[in-house]
Amino acid sequence: MGISRRQFFGWMTAAIGSQVAFRPDAKAASNKHFTGYPGSMGVLHDISRCIGCRKCEAACNQVNSLLPPDRPFDDLSVLAQKRRPHANSYTVVNRFDLAGRQLPVFVKKQCNHCQEPACVSACFVKALKKTKTGAVEYDASLCVGCRYCMVACPFNIPSYEYNNPLTPEVTKCTLCQPRIQKGLLPGCVEICPKEALTFGTRDELIQIARQRIQEFPDRYVNHIYGENEMGGCNWMYISNAPFADLGMSEDLGITPAPALTSGALAAVPVVVSLWVVFINGIFAISKRKEQVAAEEKKTAVDQALKTEQTRLNDTVAQLKEKAKADQEAAVKREVKKALEDAAKQAAEIQTDPPEASPQSSETTQPGKQESE
């Protein structure tokens, strides 16, 4: 006896209804916001210095032991298309040919390591977390593959290993956390030949950025992108072209993503509960199927044993009958033989005369008399 599809969906609907009905203040129960850590590290990307050499992409590929790309990193023709990070590339450089400019502008794109990350807030199993170094860290062992982080990220950064059917992971720039912890620079920062990338504490980077903008006001737009966007990021940018022309939204505002999405994310605890209900449901169905399978197996075994027992009983009964019949036949045969033997003996007795007594032999000698 299994659970029908109709029963299952009816059961799930009831579960969802009860979860929502018994949650009077879903918003109050939503995930708490991160506030960023003092002294955390980050990177300043000076877009005006970037030459689009893609060496940062190559270094990122190497330090993260990613698969080789379809086209080599020194093939700059890939810059003709706008790209975004993907499962095998945690960072990409895009080229922008802007009207009225002789030279193109290049922008490196990767996770911005938000101070109050929407992805962290959206992740109900805490597979993503903001660390004290500034990096937003991913723990694949906790990830359930729901990909809410991908939906939540205002910068469209996290990717998913769709080509990995067995152990797919969410992928993104790690801020080279393992290298930072060893006292090394992030791979992309270390390799950049134009010092378009600067690593340091977030506070230091903001100071450097302000200083450059103040010293060269004609060169830079007066905006440190990431200082305040979405509550601030650990990866920031200064540019010689308006950010809006470089595919970087300037209308994101300064409100952290979790605060903006708290209404929507208020559903996350419900989703968490539902997820648990769903997982439990799958588990229950699975257990039920196992139970049903075990019951069916037991019934089948019992039935087989019963059938076999009946067959055995019949066979024994038949054997008994046969033995009885054989025994009776044997007795009959023996009786018949005994009777036949007795009859034979009687016949022989009648055929052979009894021997003469000695007296009569003396008086009567038939042979002799006949010859005399």
Ligand code: SF4
């Ligand atoms: S290595 Fe530096 S200059 Fe080259 S593309 Fe990357 S950020 Fe730009």
Ligand code: SF4
């Ligand atoms: S840029 Fe996106 S993936 Fe990176 S920390 Fe911010 S929300 Fe998360």
Ligand code: SF4
């Ligand atoms: S910080 Fe590390 S993981 Fe992030 S883009 Fe640079 S090299 Fe790649």
